[in-house]
Amino acid sequence: MNYLDYIIIIVYLVGFLSLGYFFKENKNSGDYFLGGRSMGWLPLSLSTMATQLSAISFISAPAFVGLKQGGGLQWLTYEFGVPLAMAFLMLALIPTLYKSGIVSVYEYLEKRFDASSRLLISFVFQISRSVATGVMVYTMALILQATLNIEFWISVLLIGVITLAYSYQGGMKAVIWGDVIQMTILFLGIVICLVYGLSELGGFENFLTHVDKDRIATVDFSKWGFNNADKQDEFGFWPMVIGGFFLYASYYGTDQSQSQRLLSANGLSTIKKLLLANGLFRFPITLTYCIMGLVLGTLFFQDTGFQETLANVYENNITYLEGKKADLMVPVFIINYLPNGVIGILIVAIMSAAMSSLSSTVNSLSAVTMEDFVKRFKPDMGNKKYMATSKLLSLFWGVVCLFFAFFAGSIEGTVIEVINKVSSIFYGPILAAFILAIMTKKTHALGANIGIVAGVALNIYLWLYVPEIFWFWWNAIGCLVTMSIAYISSLLIKKESKPGLAIQYSSSKKEVTLLLLYFIAIVGISLALPSFLN
Numbered sequence: 001m002n003y004l005d006y007i008i009i010i011v012y013l014v015g016f017l018s019l020g021y022f023f024k025e026n027k028n029s030g031d032y033f034l035g036g037r038s039m040g041w042l043p044l045s046l047s048t049m050a051t052q053l054s055a056i057s058f059i060s061a062p063a064f065v066g067l068k069q070g071g072g073l074q075w076l077t078y079e080f081g082v083p084l085a086m087a088f089l090m091l092a093l094i095p096t097l098y099k100s101g102i103v104s105v106y107e108y109l110e111k112r113f114d115a116s117s118r119l120l121i122s123f124v125f126q127i128s129r130s131v132a133t134g135v136m137v138y139t140m141a142l143i144l145q146a147t148l149n150i151e152f153w154i155s156v157l158l159i160g161v162i163t164l165a166y167s168y169q170g171g172m173k174a175v176i177w178g179d180v181i182q183m184t185i186l187f188l189g190i191v192i193c194l195v196y197g198l199s200e201l202g203g204f205e206n207f208l209t210h211v212d213k214d215r216i217a218t219v220d221f222s223k224w225g226f227n228n229a230d231k232q233d234e235f236g237f238w239p240m241v242i243g244g245f246f247l248y249a250s251y252y253g254t255d256q257s258q259s260q261r262l263l264s265a266n267g268l269s270t271i272k273k274l275l276l277a278n279g280l281f282r283f284p285i286t287l288t289y290c291i292m293g294l295v296l297g298t299l300f301f302q303d304t305g306f307q308e309t310l311a312n313v314y315e316n317n318i319t320y321l322e323g324k325k326a327d328l329m330v331p332v333f334i335i336n337y338l339p340n341g342v343i344g345i346l347i348v349a350i351m352s353a354a355m356s357s358l359s360s361t362v363n364s365l366s367a368v369t370m371e372d373f374v375k376r377f378k379p380d381m382g383n384k385k386y387m388a389t390s391k392l393l394s395l396f397w398g399v400v401c402l403f404f405a406f407f408a409g410s411i412e413g414t415v416i417e418v419i420n421k422v423s424s425i426f427y428g429p430i431l432a433a434f435i436l437a438i439m440t441k442k443t444h445a446l447g448a449n450i451g452i453v454a455g456v457a458l459n460i461y462l463w464l465y466v467p468e469i470f471w472f473w474w475n476a477i478g479c480l481v482t483m484s485i486a487y488i489s490s491l492l493i494k495k496e497s498k499p500g501l502a503i504q505y506s507s508s509k510k511e512v513t514l515l516l517l518y519f520i521a522i523v524g525i526s527l528a529l530p531s532f533l534n
Contacts, residue, residue, distance in 0.1 A: 008344030041273035047179035066297020072215035081244020086279035104371035134404020140354035182352035189349030225470030243472030250431035428478025429455035444497035451486025
C-alpha cells in the first residue's frame, strides 16, 4: 500500500462521517427508525443486500468455494429458498405488518397475543444479533489488521467509531444511504478481484483448464440432510430449498434488522418491488462472488508465490486451508496482486462489509429496545426525550457489539457455526408465531407460547442429541411443530384470543409468478453450470 491507497481510505471515512450530519434532521421514531417511511424500493433493496454482503460474502464464501476442503459451488444452493420466501412474505405476512404502523416488528405479537411473546422474542433477537455482529466485526478487524498493518484494537475502533458516528446522527436514512454506497463499492470490489484473478491465470480458457473439477458440483439431489453426523450430508437440494424457505422467510420477515427496512418503505407497492428485487438480484451477486472464489482458489493452487504468502502469514506450510487461514485468501490477493489505488478501493470494500452490518444492527437493536422495553415504562415520553434516548441506545448497542468483537477471539474457531445453529433454533418458531398471529383467529397467547417453547425445545434436543439431522432442517421443523402444538393447544385450552388487526392482502400475482419461475431458472442455471465449467 502507498499514499494513494491511504488517501482513498481517508476520503471514504470522512465521507461517511459527513453522511450522518446530512441526515441529522430526525424529529420522532418514524424518522429515526423508519426514515419517515419515505424510502423507495431501490435504496431499500440495495441496503438489504448490503447487509447480506458482509464478511461472509466477500471473504468467507469465496474462501469456502475456492480453498476449503469440502467446499465448492454447492454454496449456490443457499440461494434456492430466497425467491420462494420472498413470494410468501409478499402474499402472507408483510402487508399486514406494514399496515399495522409498528416500529418494532415484535410489537405485532403483543397486539395479537400479549406482552410475554413480544418481550421474549425481542430479547432473543437483541442477544443473538449483537453477539453475531461482534463476531463479524472481529473477523473484519483481523483482516484490516493484516492488510493495513495496524493494531487489532485500532482496526476495531476504526470500524466502530465511524459507523456509530453516522448511525447516531442520521438514523435509518443514514444507514440506508450508507448501505447503498457500501453495496456499490462492495460489488465493484468483487468484480475487480474476479477480473484481476482471471488476468493472473492467463484468461478464462486457462481457468477452465486448471479449475478443480471437484469444486464445480452444485446441486445434489441425493443428500437429504438426515444422515449428517459427519457433515457429509449437507447442501442437498431438499434441505437447502425447504429449510432455506423457512429460514429466509423468518429472517427477512420477522428479524428486526431486515424487517425494519420493509417497514421503512413509502407504500405496499414499494415493498413488492423491494421483495421482488431481493428475490431476483441475490443469486447473480452470489454467483459472481462464488466464481471469484473459484478463480482465486485456482490461482492459489497454480501459483506457489500465492501459497507461500499465505503460508508465511501463519509461519507454516499449508496445502488446504481451514478456518480463518482460508479467509485470508481474498485480502492476501488484494495486497499482493492488485495495483495501488485499486488496493485502496478494495480495502474500502472490506470496511464497507463490516460497517454496513454494524450500522444496520445498531439501528435495529436501538429500535426494539426503545419500542419493546423503554416505552413500556415511559409511554408518554415526548419526541425530544425519545430521540435523545434512542441515540444513546444506538451508542450503547454499538459499544456492546464492539465489546463482543474484542472477546470473540477465544471462540472464533467454532462461533460462526454455533451462531448459525442458534439462529436456526429460533427462526422457525418465531416465524410460526407471526404466521399464527396473522393468519389464524383461534390461536391465543397461551397456546402460542406453548407452541414456541415446544418448537425451541425440540430444536435444542435435535442439536444436542440428533446430530444426524442437518441444522438447515431445524428452521422447517421448528416452524411446523410450533404451529401444530400452538393451534392444538389453543383448541384444547379454552381461553379468549385477541382478534388482532385485519389481515391485509396485496395483489401480487405477477410478482409471485415471476419469483416462482425465477426459482426454476436458478436451479436450472446451477445444474448447467458444471457442464459449462468442465
